[in-house]
Amino acid sequence: MEKVSQEAMVIAKMPESLSKKEFTYCPGCHHGIVHRLIAELIDEFSLREKTVLVAPVGCSVFAYEFFNVDGTVAPHGRALAVATGMKRSRPDLFIMTYQGDGDLAAIGTAETIHAANRGERVTTVFINNAVYGMTGGQMAPTTLLGMKTTTSPYGRRPEKEGYPIHVMEIMKELPGVAYAERVKVSRPQDVPKAKMAIKKAFYAQLLDIGFGIVEVLSTCPTNWGMDPVEAGRWLEENMVKEFPLGVYVDKVTEVMKEKGVK
Amino acid sequence: MEHKLIAAGFGGQGVMLLGQLVATAGMIDGKHVTWLPSYGPEMRGGTANCTVVVSDEPVASPVVDTPNEIVIFNIPSLLKFEPTLDKDGILVMNTSMIDREPSRKDIKVIKVPANDVADKLGVLKAQNMVMLGAYIEATKAVSFESVIKALEKKMTGKKAKFLDVNKKAIEEGMKIAREQLG
Amino acid sequence: MGEKIMVKGTEAIGEAAIRAGCRVYFGYPITPQSELTEYMSRRMEEVGGVFLQAESEVATVNMMYGASSVGARVMTSTSSPGFSLMQEGISYMANAQLPGVFVDVVRGGPGLGDIQPSQGDYFQIVKGGGHGDYRLPVYSPSSLQEAVELTIHAFDVADKYRTPVVIFADGMMGQMMEPVEFPDPIDPGSLPEKDWALTGAKGRNARYVTSFDIDPYKLEKMNKNLQEKYKKITEEEQKWEEFMTDDMEVLFVAHGTVGRIVKSTVKMARDKGIKAGLFRPISLFPFPYQRLSELADKVDIVMTVEMSAGQMLEDVKLAVLGKARTPFYGRLAGVIPTPGEILEALMKELGR
Numbered sequence: 001m002e003k004v005s006q007e008a009m010v011i012a013k014m015p016e017s018l019s020k021k022e023f024t025y026c027p028g029c030h031h032g033i034v035h036r037l038i039a040e041l042i043d044e045f046s047l048r049e050k051t052v053l054v055a056p057v058g059c060s061v062f063a064y065e066f067f068n069v070d071g072t073v074a075p076h077g078r079a080l081a082v083a084t085g086m087k088r089s090r091p092d093l094f095i096m097t098y099q100g101d102g103d104l105a106a107i108g109t110a111e112t113i114h115a116a117n118r119g120e121r122v123t124t125v126f127i128n129n130a131v132y133g134m135t136g137g138q139m140a141p142t143t144l145l146g147m148k149t150t151t152s153p154y155g156r157r158p159e160k161e162g163y164p165i166h167v168m169e170i171m172k173e174l175p176g177v178a179y180a181e182r183v184k185v186s187r188p189q190d191v192p193k194a195k196m197a198i199k200k201a202f203y204a205q206l207l208d209i210g211f212g213i214v215e216v217l218s219t220c221p222t223n224w225g226m227d228p229v230e231a232g233r234w235l236e237e238n239m240v241k242e243f244p245l246g247v248y249v250d251k252v253t254e255v256m257k258e259k260g261v262k
Numbered sequence: 263m264e265h266k267l268i269a270a271g272f273g274g275q276g277v278m279l280l281g282q283l284v285a286t287a288g289m290i291d292g293k294h295v296t297w298l299p300s301y302g303p304e305m306r307g308g309t310a311n312c313t314v315v316v317s318d319e320p321v322a323s324p325v326v327d328t329p330n331e332i333v334i335f336n337i338p339s340l341l342k343f344e345p346t347l348d349k350d351g352i353l354v355m356n357t358s359m360i361d362r363e364p365s366r367k368d369i370k371v372i373k374v375p376a377n378d379v380a381d382k383l384g385v386l387k388a389q390n391m392v393m394l395g396a397y398i399e400a401t402k403a404v405s406f407e408s409v410i411k412a413l414e415k416k417m418t419g420k421k422a423k424f425l426d427v428n429k430k431a432i433e434e435g436m437k438i439a440r441e442q443l444g
Numbered sequence: 445m446g447e448k449i450m451v452k453g454t455e456a457i458g459e460a461a462i463r464a465g466c467r468v469y470f471g472y473p474i475t476p477q478s479e480l481t482e483y484m485s486r487r488m489e490e491v492g493g494v495f496l497q498a499e500s501e502v503a504t505v506n507m508m509y510g511a512s513s514v515g516a517r518v519m520t521s522t523s524s525p526g527f528s529l530m531q532e533g534i535s536y537m538a539n540a541q542l543p544g545v546f547v548d549v550v551r552g553g554p555g556l557g558d559i560q561p562s563q564g565d566y567f568q569i570v571k572g573g574g575h576g577d578y579r580l581p582v583y584s585p586s587s588l589q590e591a592v593e594l595t596i597h598a599f600d601v602a603d604k605y606r607t608p609v610v611i612f613a614d615g616m617m618g619q620m621m622e623p624v625e626f627p628d629p630i631d632p633g634s635l636p637e638k639d640w641a642l643t644g645a646k647g648r649n650a651r652y653v654t655s656f657d658i659d660p661y662k663l664e665k666m667n668k669n670l671q672e673k674y675k676k677i678t679e680e681e682q683k684w685e686e687f688m689t690d691d692m693e694v695l696f697v698a699h700g701t702v703g704r705i706v707k708s709t710v711k712m713a714r715d716k717g718i719k720a721g722l723f724r725p726i727s728l729f730p731f732p733y734q735r736l737s738e739l740a741d742k743v744d745i746v747m748t749v750e751m752s753a754g755q756m757l758e759d760v761k762l763a764v765l766g767k768a769r770t771p772f773y774g775r776l777a778g779v780i781p782t783p784g785e786i787l788e789a790l791m792k793e794l795g796r
Binding site for chain 1: 468470494496498499500502503504506507508509510511512513514515516518532533536540642643644645646647650651652653654655656
Binding site: 285286294322324 | 448450616619620621622623701704705706707708709710711780781782783784785
């Protein structure tokens with residue numbers, strides 16, 4: 001009885017797939033939450049010993065150091081080309097990219113679209129916080145209209161800076177995509193949903209269906225000039241309006257059912 | 263001995279193939295050879311040419327300023343390459359396509375009505391083989407047997423049925439050259 | 445070794461890569477190397493390898509980065525404008541110490557230039573077109589047989605030193621045909637395991653392959669390691685050919701296909717009573733400075749010939765160090781110099 005209750009008391013532990021290195025992200029940033037979800041899933045799928053993580057250039061450039069899996073940093077925007085090279089050469093490995101909005105949807109647009117369209121069996125987690133974090137708050141391809149950044153000081157204007165780009169909506173048009181969903185992690189109840197989405201994107205690769213991608217709407221309190229609570233509220237009120245949440249492509253659930261996978 | 267050949271004509275006349283067959287035959291004969299095409303947009307419809315070197319020694323330059331043998335399929339090529347031919351060099355020209363005389367007097371000229379000959383054999387496209395026959399007879403650059411072996415390597419699958427007529431075309435070309443060489 | 449067969453340069457290099465155990469190829473069409481990409485699309489399927497036509501040369505080089513980091517022997521081929529696009533990735537590969545073989549079939553430039561043979565990318569290929577302190581071993585073949593041997597050698601050097609390696613070819617090399625004898629193929633399974641590759645952290649700590657360290661002291665250490673490696677390559681990997689240099693009075697220096705053309709010039713010069721010789725660097729990095737310097741002691745004229753405005757000329761001057769005159773003859777834009785015109789240039793230099 002005593003023993004059982006002690007075991008039952010372990011309600012959260014550090015995933016084995018995270019390294020012991022402390023995150024260096026700013027307070028209120030969502031990278032940490034998403035890192036943990038990924039690590040938990042790698043553990044749950046017993047994939048740690050066959051995973052290679054491709055980190056981007058941006059705030060999560062150090063991502064490879066925070067995970068206890070093999071990893072590299074791709075040149076800016078090229079993570080999905082690097083991942084393609086890996087997966088094609090070693091189909092037995094589990095290949096993931098972790099990318100920000102500037103990386104995936106500006107400089108790396110071509111690599112993203114073509115890897116997705118080829119249906120590369122890799123899994124991408126895409127962090128959209130509407131701003132360039134590491135370089136100091138410049139305009140991103142996903143910056144909202146009217147949003148002020150260090151390179152759109154008058155607010156983003158469609159006639160000058162164009163419109164925010166909608167990656168999931170683009171993914172919907174690409175036949176190689178097996179799973180695409182936009183989620184957020186700003187409220188506690190969002191987190192399990194986000195985890196389920198990433199799980200489906202894992203299955204897109206593991207069940208050999210196609211490319212899997214999950215966009216996570218995220219805060220950047222530092223560059224938004226807000227405290228974490230305020231940033232969370234701002235995300236709810238503004239980003240969700242511009243970037244509707246939901247499943248955009250799902251060819252995974254059916255295959256899971258067919259194969260009896262829960 | 264070094265045979266430095268330039269073969270030139272319109273794209274589609276089989277100039278490149280003629281050169282490749284000479285080079286491959288040379289290799290089969292145990293010689294050192296190179297084949298270098300002119301390539302690029304000019305290959306489509308314009309003049310096409312290739313340079314072949316067949317030598318007893320390793321070939322240094324695959325690029326040639328003064329060929330000692332030229333095989334010419336059309337007027338533009340005659341105008342371009344006749345002046346470059348070495349003194350006492352050999353010009354093999356397709357008189358079915360070229361209605362004028364060469365201007366040089368210090369060269370040996372073999373005139374081959376290649377299209378007419380090939381037409382009589384029933385395969386007009388084999389005119390380049392007639393030219394090839396005349397060339398090997400006039401220069402002895404490579405042996406007839408090796409040319410046939412090279413041809414067999416090239417003409418596989420669907421093309422194999424043209425082997426006999428091509429062989430015949432080569433023999434006709436050789437005959438024409440022999441008659442003119444006296 | 446098998447029998448001699450007639451092949452095109454592009455095919456010779458492609459087949460050599462297969463024989464070297466290369467089973468992963470990424471590429472993008474560009475004249476005059478597309479036939480190599482086409483060849484690999486056929487052959488990789490036959491040998492159970494990976495062929496993928498990328499969306500750009502930028503993607504190509506990054507696919508190579510990925511494939512190499514998981515341990516594959518990987519190759520691409522391109523031509524000048526495409527190689528420009530690959531520079532970023534090559535710089536990353538150099539610092540991440542990732543092996544890979546790049547074939548650059550150089551064409552006329554700058555800009556869109558033309559599609560004829562050129563050596564005008566010597567600076568880019570040999571001195572490094574990407575950012576940062578790095579070097580790439582570069583081999584410049586002058587015949588197809590040599591191209592086969594150097595391609596296979598390039599894979600070994602790439603793996604041995606963990607570095608990208610370049611085969612410096614030109615459109616002439618790509619398009620010409622010559623008899624070639626291929627060596628027996630290497631079984632890719634027999635290649636030694638790469639103990640740095642990202643193969644999944646099974647029974648060991650996680651590994652990272654990166655070109656990155658935010659700490660300048662640590663990055664400096666990485667940089668110094670690279671420099672040590674380049675020093676070792678410089679000491680151990682120089683290659684060159686000497687032709688008729690024993691009794692020469694005049695020395696030519698030329699690489700690649702031009703080196704071969706100049707051999708004919710040397711013979712023509714000797715027919716005229718001018719004792720010419722040729723020094724043909726085969727490794728452009730490491731450039732064989734020392735040997736060229738020794739040869740320069742014997743002559744008054746060291747004449748460089750290139751299909752460029754005089755790029756290797758700078759390395760020749762560094763070797764000769766003023767001990768002899770260093771005239772230059774070059775053709776640009778894809779015009780191939782002929783043996784005769786090179787001889788004429790020499791005669792002019794000699795005042796004859």
